Amino acid sequence: MINLNFIYSEIFICLAIMILLIIGVFKKNSAYLIYNLTILSLFVCLALILNFPIDANVELFNNSYKIDYLSSFMKILLILSGIFVLLSSSKYIQIVKINKIEYPILVLSSITGMMVMISSNDLILFYIGLELQSLALYVLASFNRDNILSSESGLKYFVLSALSSGLLLYGCSLIYGFSSSTNFDLIAENVNKDSYGLTFGIIFIITGLAFKISAVPFHMWAPDVYEGSPTSVTIFFAILPKIAALTVFIRILYVPFFNIIDQWQIIIIFLSIASMLFGSIAAIGQKNLKRLIAYSSIGHMGYALAGISTGTNQGIQSSITYISIYLFMNLAFFACLFMLRRDEKYFENIEDLSGLSKNHPILSFSFLIVLFSLAGIPPLVGFFAKFYIFTAVIEQSMYSLAIIGLLSTVIAAFYYLRIIKVIYFDAEKEKFERNHNIGLKISLTISTIFILFYFIYPSPLIEIIEKINII
């Protein structure tokens, strides 16, 4: 009999979605209640995951669903960031008037899809999870339907994402055709170096996944969608799908196709270099902070891919460390963005920040910490993220990748510095409002403290992640 208790968390979240929907239908004006219940159910879900031994290694449903250390860790990361995202955006959705009952439920279903993706050990299951999260995200992106930019971004994301899903599905079918299985472990047994069909399949799958994490050259959607979507959705886009897609990236490349690493390694290296360079150069000219963070996240994904491209456990671990740290930096950045509110209106252009430090010293200090950390300046946490990546990369003697990556950090430093310049060096403007909801303050404080003081005791994160051994 299948051991269902290992997927209590998934079952619970599905039940929660249904119950919340029913409450939403039968109880009037329940948007606020449902929002809070969603956060609560995420907490319960987190508790359910933590309830089971994290180092359990179980395969369920005919070996197509895997609970191992990697999936448990990534799920915890996913749900934690889900909680933080919801906590910090609650006031925003009220003010932008998108606090409908569907909003948190869509977030939950997207998270369900991601959890399925993270645990999947089978191409079909993986595809189902991917589509579940994408469908929810299409709706979320265009949730502010009266806003033309938001509708545009939802449509754009839908069309492009459908295309990439098609490619991905085509890749899956090729792989099935040439290895006669959809299960990752079985594919691994049948992988054959000389079969070009398989290589094509891998390329299509990488294309699809690279689209999800917006790696160059499949990044076109990111700036528009980031800018157009409501900020509460942008923060979601910037963090959660990347955690899920990166896990799948790792699992697909390292479980079924590890034996033909020479076929895909060069592709990942190319994606990584292109993303790092493009992300840092294209962001220089941006005026909108959300657009800028889109380009910056393209660059950051480049670093995460650099870790994956090494083909070692060390590399995977560094990638996972990177994404965990990146999550906190983005969380803090968006929490700062949520604080730029004046007269029921949110500001998102760089010039709106002008002289922020004179009226809002603490907020600007958080901005300063986050931006320097994104730029990777020691002793802030962003430096360690890059440090681990390049340690793994240099271990494999991939010096050119390391040097290009580090050079692009210098280019990237320029546009982060530009924001700091506007905040600290320019003339002041009107004050922003100061009454923010407690959830936003909490998530900003936690993430800023983590960014600032991580260097005092960096071991725990490394020790947790060191246990992830895929190869």
Added chain:
Amino acid sequence: MNFPILSSLILLPLLGAIFIFFSKSKSNTYLTSKYLATFVSFVNFILSLYLWYLFDPSTAEFQFLEEQSWIKGFINYKVGIDGISVLFIILTAFITPLCVVSVNSNIKYRLKDFLVAILVMESLMIGVFCSLDLVIFYLFFEGGLIPMFLIIGIWGGERRVYSAFKFFLYTLLGSILMLVAIISIYWITGTTDITYLYSLGIDEKYQYLLWLAFFSSFAVKTPMWPVHTWLPDAHVEAPTAGSVLLAAILLKMAGYGFIRFSVGLFPIASEYFIPLIYILSLIAIVYTSLVALMQEDMKKLIAYSSVAHMGFVTLGIFTFTQQGLEGSIFQMISHGLVSAALFLSVGVIYERMHTRLIANYGGLVSVMPKYAIVLMVFTLGAVGLPGTSGFIGEFLILIGAFKKSFLVATIASIGVILSAAYMLWLYKRVVFGEIQKNEIKKLTDLNKSEIFILYSLVFLIVFFGFYPEPLLSTTQISVENLIEMYNINLNSNLIEK
């Protein structure tokens, strides 16, 4: 040693900074935060003197070692000092309180943040000089960019944004190659602990590239010609205290880095690249001295003279003679005092006249006699007149250089003459001559805090000029040991070949 004196030196200013940052910012607490910062930095200075007192100069071993697991199984937090680093720590701890005291009306707004930045800077700089692990060193070395960027950018002059960006990007670009080199060293040898690396040694085939990577970082920071162009901009635009920190301590981090890492870790490559260093140093000495002659801005002139003086330092380090190395260390300490003094002096008159152009001054001697005297001492210190600390350093470096190469030393000596030319000419134009402007007639002489700051610097410059023994005896054994190690490495390499 149970009491972690080095960590306290690093942490104390940081704690002070945090305390000041979170104190309530009402206008009348401005003074309180200044007193607090002064207090913290003075306590740190006294602590550093106590460290010097406890320091045992008769051994080249690292002392006051503290080791703590940091990233498990990878990097340890390790600090310790030897005869070379102890002096820089004292210099840092001495200059910072002067900076804090010198802060007054010239920082018009956000005094509290300024003090926080300076104290954080002090922590990081002390950290640089006592870290014994490459990664920890890098952390402190690069971390200093953040407060310095803000100091230049927020409280600087007209072109502060340009200068701050230039400073930041130049140094960051220089340093990333060093990061690659540090990680490579970890994979080559399995450790980043400097004491282990000294005993292990690094394979010759790696040394050249690694040396160049470290060089790229230190050359920018020193700064050596042709990557010195950020320095005049940063110096000119930074507020007085910022310029002082830059000139007196930040530049020394690179000189220290050359001694500790380039020479200590890569002796074979260091020997191989001697001609490169000599050429760049000589160009720095002669060329920037000529450039300094042409400057119309006082701060810029001093900035270029710093480049020239640092040229002497790099020259001295790479002579690998007892005199050259000790001279370099001495010159760095002396330049730390003299350049700090000069920038503070410029700050004194800038505050009164709000101009740095030499042409706007003249005849200060009749209205500000005390100022004229102290500036004379500082000028002579920069020139390297016997009896000032500047002389000892340059003299020792030139002795070392003559041992190595007659030609190099001769060209370097030209720099001494040129430095006399631009410094004395500066002095003449600012202090002597007819009073041409009415504003100058109204100038007041030094006030109490200025007298305190400048006289203490005068005292030290003259004191070490006449009696350099305390500094030299502190460094002697460590330098001897360094040279011995260097020669052993070179010889064993020759035998292998």
